[in-house]
Structures are given as structure tokens and as C-alpha cells.
Amino acid sequence: MFDPIEKLKEYVRCQSVSTDPSFQTGMRECREFVSKLLGEMSLEVEVIETPLHPVILGKRKGPSDWPHVVIYGHYDVQPPDPLENWSSAPFEPTIKDGRIYGRGTADNKGPLMVHLAAVASLLEESPDLPLRITFLIEGEEEIGSPSFNDILENRKEDLSADLVFLSDTGSPNESQMVVTCGIRGIVTLEAELTGAKTDLHSGIHGGALLNPIQALTEICHSLHDEEGRVAIDGFYDDIVGVEEWERQELAKLGMSEAEYLDFLGIDQFSCVPGFSPFEAVRFQPTLEFNGIGGGYQGEGSKTVIPSKAFVKISARLVANQTPARIEALIRKALSDRCPPGVTIKVDSGHSGAPYLVVPPGRPNTPPDQSNVLAKVFLAIEESVTRIFAKPPLFLREGGSIPIIADIKRVLGMDSIMLGLFLPEDNLHAPNESFHLGVMEKAIDVSKDVLRSLAEK
């Protein structure tokens, strides 16, 4: 008998911090735990080496006419720092008030355990279930999944399936589940401006030359128009519009604008015209300045004209925007708008494509949507409605999960994303936790989804 909470505790005790080489032992122990668990579930386990942290496959094979589902998850977690802000030890799982506390409980060990428990339970109940299942569990999600594309390309045969099922997104509260239907893409860049060859005395030389900070603020300011739109020709070309059903779905989210203002701690929103804040963060692309620096930043003043100044930029993309094209547009705008007297250097960072999948029966459902995908959408709606006593919301989300678009691009597969973490779960922060009530119910939803898949 598979006890998901006890298994989750064991899983959380593995200190699988992928970004920090001093956690290598924890990463290995975590792989061993996952491999052993998959083995106990009678799945065929394969550990695929990568340049950094191996990927684990757990396969339930079967005849090729059985449907095939890939269940994605990741076994790596964020670093636990700052340790002093934790109420209990980050790698010693602690249950309190219906939640399990510990690093990775919500991101992504708890949600993955939901699907592991669902499969274990389902196969115990129905040992002959006609469904091929492949767990695809990576160890580099928290560092940007650098090996993931190669795995997709090299293991097409193992990973070609009817769809992907995963839980690495959120829901607004424990009674309102969300099925995530879209995620924004991302492009990151850094621009550095250089003026004089060294920092200069602003008294002796001030007035003779352009200050790179001044040039940088000129360029940055030019990137948005007065209404907050990104002011780069072509930036909004071809983007997928918003359907009325999506706005209506979002209106059921249950958070008021006043509550959102209060959560953010601001007194007014700044959204592009025609979009509420809840809509803007999901349906519109952005260009944000994530960091800026130059000159003297210490206490008091130091009257220099700095030699250099830089800005870190990221753009969030919506469906039909491609990272390469948007990056080229931003690069061109930065270069074209760099005033004479300073030079500019632009470096590219990571990027990822946006993703969109539309449930069946909507005005924007693709006419060629597969029967399997439509069936699973209906199954998850029916199951969540019954088990959580409230229909799920089918929503796009503002964050980025580049691997979902990669899977679609390389293998042509859509993903069904059941959002299991809640706003109070403290992902990437101290006192991360996962709601045990959500966990218990979600196991049943996962079983329903998998069962629906098995029904031809």
C-alpha cells in the first residue's frame, strides 16, 4: 500500500538543490529515491545521463494501440536560503494545520507525488489498465532545463505520446482549481552602455560628454509609449487575441481589483488600454526592466560620471510571438535608439516560447483538435467539478515554462496542466508548504484523468 504523505516526506528529505554543487549527494539520493519508488510501482526505470543532473524515466510499457501519456515533473528544488527565516528545518518535512512544510513540498515534489500516487493506486485497482505511462522527471528545472531539449530530440520514440499531463502551475485557493491553458514565453537581454574609458570627475568634465546613465534612461524610456504599450514596431504583430470566454473565465477567479492592489501594495494599476490587471498579466506581452545599475551606488554621494551603465530586460511573450523575432526587434530598438557619444553592447540571456492550448467547444478551439485531448479536457472538468465541488477555471497564466512549448515544438504534444500550488505555498521562499487536502483530492482527479485516457 502506497502512503503518499509518508512517501512525500521521504522525498522532501532528499536535499536536491540543483544549482549548488555542494548538494550533489542530495541530488543523487533524490534520484535513488525516485528510481526506487518507480520500481516499486513496477515501472521500468531508466536514468538518462546529462552534462549536469540526469533525467529519470519511469515507463509502463504496453501494446502500441494503447494510449500513451507522459507525466512530467522535476525532482530538483530551489536553495533553502535564507535558513533563518524557516520555522522548521527545510529538509525535515513537518505537518502542521493540514499542510506539509519543507523545501520542494509544492515545487514540485508534492504535485509530482500526486501523480505517482494516482498511478500506483490506479494500477493496484486495475492491473490491466490499457494505458502506456511514461514519467519524465528532470533534475534541472530550477536552473532553466538546459538538457531538456536534447532529451526531447534524442528520445522521441520513448516520449511520443497522446499528451503530457503535469502539475507545475497554481490555483487561486484550495476550492478553486485551475487548468492552465496558456503560459507566456520569455526573452531576456542585457544592454551595457559605455561612455568615457574610466569614471570621470563630474566637476572637471561634467558638460563635455554624454553620461551613459543619461543615455540609458533615454533608451529605456523610449521602449514604452505613454499608455504603457511596448513602443517597438512589430512587437504586437500577429499576437493571439483574447476570447470573450477567457475574460469571463477570468472574472470567476475570485480576487477583486482592490484585493490585488492591496496584495501588491500599490494604489493604482498600470495596464495597457483595454485590459484589466488580471487580463493584462495573462493575455498581453510585456517588456520589463528587471535590473539597472551604473556609477556610484553606496551611501552618500560620489560625484562621478560613470564609464558604464547597464539594464537587464525581459519580455514576456504571448501566443504567436516567437522569442527569436522579439529578441531581434528589441536588439534593433536598443541599437537604433542608442544616442551618439556612447556605445552599446547587447547580450542575450535565456528564452522560451509561449504556449496555448484551447479546451474543446470554445470559439477558438482549433478545428483539428484531437479526440484524446478533447476527451481529457472534459474528463478533468467533470472530475474537478465533482471532487472539488466547483468547476475548474481554464486560464492562461503569466509565468513561463519553456519546456511546455519545447515539447509541443519537438514532439507535437499538448499539455494538460492541473494547477496544484496555492498563493500561500511560498514557492522559492522560506516556509514552503503544500496543502494536504488539495493533495488528497488531486490524486483522485489524476486517477480520473488517467482512467479517461485509458478509455478509447
Place this chain on the structure above:
Amino acid sequence: MFDPIEKLKEYVRCQSVSTDPSFQTGMRECREFVSKLLGEMSLEVEVIETPLHPVILGKRKGPSDWPHVVIYGHYDVQPPDPLENWSSAPFEPTIKDGRIYGRGTADNKGPLMVHLAAVASLLEESPDLPLRITFLIEGEEEIGSPSFNDILENRKEDLSADLVFLSDTGSPNESQMVVTCGIRGIVTLEAELTGAKTDLHSGIHGGALLNPIQALTEICHSLHDEEGRVAIDGFYDDIVGVEEWERQELAKLGMSEAEYLDFLGIDQFSCVPGFSPFEAVRFQPTLEFNGIGGGYQGEGSKTVIPSKAFVKISARLVANQTPARIEALIRKALSDRCPPGVTIKVDSGHSGAPYLVVPPGRPNTPPDQSNVLAKVFLAIEESVTRIFAKPPLFLREGGSIPIIADIKRVLGMDSIMLGLFLPEDNLHAPNESFHLGVMEKAIDVSKDVLRSLAEK
């Protein structure tokens, strides 16, 4: 017999770093050295306590109908860091190729020693010279002279004189001396913008709110017009214009624009219309961004919408601009231009008024210029022309020495500034040095100036 080079060596050995409390012994030893030297010159020595580093007065008293000159200098020096970049120990004076190396040799121990040696020599030659002399030697110049105003206010009787004579400015090369006739004032401020109460995930919240970096670049960009002028109403009101003789004087400086471009390492200047770079840094006010910061500044990217962003601003002022008025204008512009959705907090830093004194016989010489001042201007011109074989240039300078305007404001006295340090002296940097040829000649110029003062 007073050997200025041997005395300067002793003086430089005193480790008088005013900003670092661990140099207290050096500061005390330096005061003792200066006091002893003044005593050996038969001056009456008084050490005036201040909250931090005492001021030293050295007085040659006399009948009230004798002219009176205040000679200003400072005994404190900049920290010697980074030590590893010095070719010889910073506090072990070393003579090489006609220069003396060591921290403070040029700023300001060498130039002050010029005037000490001049007075010693003059009094040896003419023990009955009818001239009252007061050395005013402070120990807080490198930390902004925080006690200086109180000294001026409290010691008006001791310090009221016909004029101030000092050397704490520069000349372009060893054969071309400059008499500094104007210095720019300064105002410093820091503006901090706050958006959301914490840094936010740019995927989850991007599009809902104004990014404080974006708001900051909007405000900063608005502070200059397209031609580089400060775009704040009233900023240029009443500023003193530039006379043709000043432009002609500056044209004799001997540095070409190509040489200046090469020195700065830029390919073009950015000056307000109507001013060459050499003119702009002396005759025009500026508003510079000395530092900017906000969000993530480390390696790679972190996709936050920061809660805060800040900029450090300094304005250099020219004659007739007052720090209080300009600060109020900048504060108002910053507040007025802060877009809704973020809040702004502006903190004031140090400030200092500009200063201008015009030599006699120029179109802009004040009609009420004192005979003594006119006489000393003529004397220094004649003396430099003879001793350096080239007439001095009477120039305004771009830097700020707030105490000069303070002296004018509190005591009504003008200052005659003989520029003694050269561009290659490395002030505030490793391998600071002072040119011994300039030192030797300047002693004679100083004697001539003091002699002219004594002649009624």
C-alpha cells in the same frame, strides 16, 4: 634655514587620513608637525577644536593698519588605497625625476608648503614686513569641511582680512600656470522610487503595474532636452554669462579637442549648444546622474519587477545660481514628473555655492573691486609671467570648493587661487606626486604676491 623639500617629506610622513578613524594618530602627528613648523616661523599657533579634526591657525599679528592675508590649506589627505597600485609607499616620500611621490604631496601638502616656505623666506629677508598673515589650515577638507562654516562664523575677528590666498586648484602643465577665478557650485540629491511592497515575479505580475525602473527612466529622461540642456524651468535663470575675454583665455589652454576626446576615450562631445567642451565644463551648469540602481544586478537574469529603484543626482552650478533654489527646482521637477503608480522620496546631500572673481580691467570687472584685490591680481600676473616665462591664464574651473563661496558669504573676502597641481599629479589616486620645479618657482610667486600685499 627652511628647506621646503625636507619639510614636505616630514609633512607627507604624517598619515593624516581624515575619513578613517584608524588614522587618528596620523592626524594628531600631522597637527603637531604643522603647529611646530608655524612656531618655528615665529607665528602664534592656535589649535581650534571641532567635533572631528581641529583647525590650526598660525598668526603673524601686527598693527591694524597693516594689510591682512589669510592663507588657506588643509592638512588632511585622501586614503591611500589601493595600496598595491603604488610604486613607492604612500607615506614614505620618494623623489624621482623631479617629482616627489606620496599621498598628499599635491593635495594639499605640497601647495601649502609653497606658501609656508614663501612666508618663512619672506620674513627672514624682511623681518619687519608690514603684513598680517593668518594661516587657516583645516583637517576636514577631504570629508567636505563640515566644521568650516562654524569656524568662519565664530572667528570672524581673526579671519577678517583683505583677501584669501591659496593653492588647491590645478594648472594644465608645468609652464602654464592658471589663476582660478571661478569654481562651480554643487547640489546633490538622491531620489528613490517605490512601486509594489516587495520584488515581484515578472511573469505572474508583469503587465499589472508600473515598474519603478521604468518610472525612474521616464523621470530621468525628462531632465534634459534634446540638445542636452537641463529641462527644468528656471534652472538657467540669472546665470552669469561668458565674456569674450574668458573664451579667449580658455583658447590658450593648449589642449586640442582631439586630445581631449582621446583623453576621455570617446568619439564625440555632447555639450549644450554654443559652448565648446572646454567652455561647457566651466561656464555652464549641469545635471548629472552619478549613480543608478534597482532590481537584480548580478550575473545572468532574475526576472523580478523590483520594488525600488534609485538615482543619485548632482548639479554643478555657475555664478548666480544658489544651491537652495536649484535644489528646490530639481526636487519639484522630480516630484511633479513622478508618474502615478509609484511614490518618490528625495533626500538631499551636500551642497556648495559657486564662486566667481574677475581680474581687474575686464569688461565684467565689478566697478567696486577693491584696490588690494586689483593690485594682487596684477602682482600675480606679473610674477608668474616673469618666473614661469609665460603669463598665467585667468580661468574658471569646473570643480567645486564650497569653502571659497562660504568665505565670501560669511566674511565678504575674495580668494586668489594659484593652481599648482598638474593633470599627471594623480590626486586621490595611487602614485600621487608633486612637481618640484613648479614648487620652487611657486614659492617665488607666493613671495611676490605677499610682498605686493604688504605694499600699501
